[in-house]
Amino acid sequence: MKTLIIVAHPQLDNSATQQFLKQGATLAQATWHEIGATQSTASAQEQRLLQQAERIIFQFPLYWYTIPAQLKQWQDHYLTTKFIEQKLIGKQLGVVVSTGLPQTAFQAGGRVDFSLDQLLIPLQALAHQAQMTWLPIFPIYQFAYLNEAEQQQLLMDYQRYLSQDQPDSLVKRSQWYLQQLTQLNATATDPLVDLLQEQLNQNLLQLETSSDTLKLIKAGETDNLE
Amino acid sequence: MKTLIIVAHPQLDNSATQQFLKQGATLAQATWHEIGATQSTASAQEQRLLQQAERIIFQFPLYWYTIPAQLKQWQDHYLTTKFIEQKLIGKQLGVVVSTGLPQTAFQAGGRVDFSLDQLLIPLQALAHQAQMTWLPIFPIYQFAYLNEAEQQQLLMDYQRYLSQDQPDSLVKRSQWYLQQLTQLNATATDPLVDLLQEQLNQNLLQLETSSDTLKLIKAGETDNLE
Numbered sequence: 460m461k462t463l464i465i466v467a468h469p470q471l472d473n474s475a476t477q478q479f480l481k482q483g484a485t486l487a488q489a490t491w492h493e494i495g496a497t498q499s500t501a502s503a504q505e506q507r508l509l510q511q512a513e514r515i516i517f518q519f520p521l522y523w524y525t526i527p528a529q530l531k532q533w534q535d536h537y538l539t540t541k542f543i544e545q546k547l548i549g550k551q552l553g554v555v556v557s558t559g560l561p562q563t564a565f566q567a568g569g570r571v572d573f574s575l576d577q578l579l580i581p582l583q584a585l586a587h588q589a590q591m592t593w594l595p596i597f598p599i600y601q602f603a604y605l606n607e608a609e610q611q612q613l614l615m616d617y618q619r620y621l622s623q624d625q626p627d628s629l630v631k632r633s634q635w636y637l638q639q640l641t642q643l644n645a646t647a648t649d650p651l652v653d654l655l656q657e658q659l660n661q662n663l664l665q666l667e668t669s670s671d672t673l674k675l676i677k678a679g680e681t682d683n684l685e
Numbered sequence: 686m687k688t689l690i691i692v693a694h695p696q697l698d699n700s701a702t703q704q705f706l707k708q709g710a711t712l713a714q715a716t717w718h719e720i721g722a723t724q725s726t727a728s729a730q731e732q733r734l735l736q737q738a739e740r741i742i743f744q745f746p747l748y749w750y751t752i753p754a755q756l757k758q759w760q761d762h763y764l765t766t767k768f769i770e771q772k773l774i775g776k777q778l779g780v781v782v783s784t785g786l787p788q789t790a791f792q793a794g795g796r797v798d799f800s801l802d803q804l805l806i807p808l809q810a811l812a813h814q815a816q817m818t819w820l821p822i823f824p825i826y827q828f829a830y831l832n833e834a835e836q837q838q839l840l841m842d843y844q845r846y847l848s849q850d851q852p853d854s855l856v857k858r859s860q861w862y863l864q865q866l867t868q869l870n871a872t873a874t875d876p877l878v879d880l881l882q883e884q885l886n887q888n889l890l891q892l893e894t895s896s897d898t899l900k901l902i903k904a905g906e907t908d909n910l911e
Contacts, residue, residue: 469761524807525751528758535695535754572813577806580799581750587798 462489462621463512464555467519467530476557476602480518483614487621496529498536505537510546516621517582518555524571524578543589552586553594553620554579562600594625630670633663688715688847689738690781693745693756702783702828706744709840713847722755724762731763736772742847743808744781750797750804769815778812779820779846780805788826820851856896859889
């Protein structure tokens with residue numbers, strides 16, 4: 460999976476969240492593309508980057524309930540109707556959005572009164588015009604309050620968001636973890652990793668069997684109803 | 686009604702729509718405030734302008750399904766949580782948005798697949814945080830295709846959007862037209878204007894009587910139901 464992350468942050472170097480995510484991007488072998496306050500690269504170059512990717516991620520902090528100005532500048536400067544309607548078809552569009560507000564703020568009656576899905580509809584409309592597949596938003600709430608275990612979980616989930624097949628499922632997640640372990644084992648042999656790998660393999664087989672059984676049951680029920 | 690129009694357009698001088706609307710703003714005695722690509726004024730000055738207004742209007746062309754970059758820059762630069770939560774309470778927030786697409790594009794299944802209300806939710810969230818009253822959006826679809834009669838209608842509707850009491854109603858609209866005629870008559874005496882004024886006055890009386898009657902009927906029905 461060739462993933463391009465378009466990173467827009469007014470104070471990138473001072474952002475603990477972005478510096479943390481950068482590790483995950485490296486591990487997931489995604490392209491980390493920081494965009495500045497001015498548009499210095501040629502359009503052709505910027506558009507080529509987008510064309511080369513299979514999954515494009517807009518990554519930014521929520522500023523006044525939408526993307527920061529510099530990402531909007533980037534869009535207004537580099538995107539053209541012709542380009543997005545012809546060159547991005549079938550690619551995936553994801554969003555990694557960080558906010559200092561808690562998850563509970565983003566609902567009717569909550570502090571913001573709207574969901575992130577609602578606030579980011581303009582990006583969804585862009586995906587619609589480009590005939591891209593819209594990925595579920597990857598939100599990061601109050602990064603500063605995460606403890607170390609939560610941060611590790613976030614780093615893993617972020618890597619999966621960048622590189623795992625979508626839509627997400629228990630089977631795909633298990634396959635992804637197995638793949639990571641296999642890669643790990645290829646470089647360093649560790650009996651614990653062997654055991655984990657074996658365990659995950661068994662889980663996966665079990666999952667696939669259960670899933671098939673469920674399908675049969677459901678199919679049976681449908682037959683009965685007809 | 687003290688109305689402030691914050692005008693954001695990347696090519697303001699070349700925009701026929703904006704030059705046309707400017708006449709309406711003058712007639713409605715609203716403050717026309719153009720914001721450029723850079724933020725040169727002091728924050729205090731810009732915030733004072735906002736504080737002095739009773740109705741604040743964001744006026745812009747739709748760019749990639751949302752506000753143009755320069756308006757986002759203005760927001761990111763001048764607005765602070767403290768300012769908007771303390772100084773804008775009770776004011777009205779309106780939006781005048783122009784687009785080259787037809788009205789039919791803005792619906793599920795239409796070309797854009799979303800309504801303007803949905804696309805501009807981030808501004809609605811801003812109004813919510815500031816405890817401002819959100820006015821219905823004033824959309825201008827395909828200005829270039831309007832004939833002269835349609836343009837004149839637009840100019841009148843735009844002036845009403847800037848200066849008439851909200852929410853809009855038949856009575857308030859008639860009152861607004863009557864007020865315009867009275868002002869016109871004060872400067873130039875014209876028997877036709879007298880006649881129009883008389884006619885509007887009678888219509889308004891008739892409207893108010895009908896409205897009262899309707900209220901009585903409705904009240905009666907409610908009594909019967911109880």
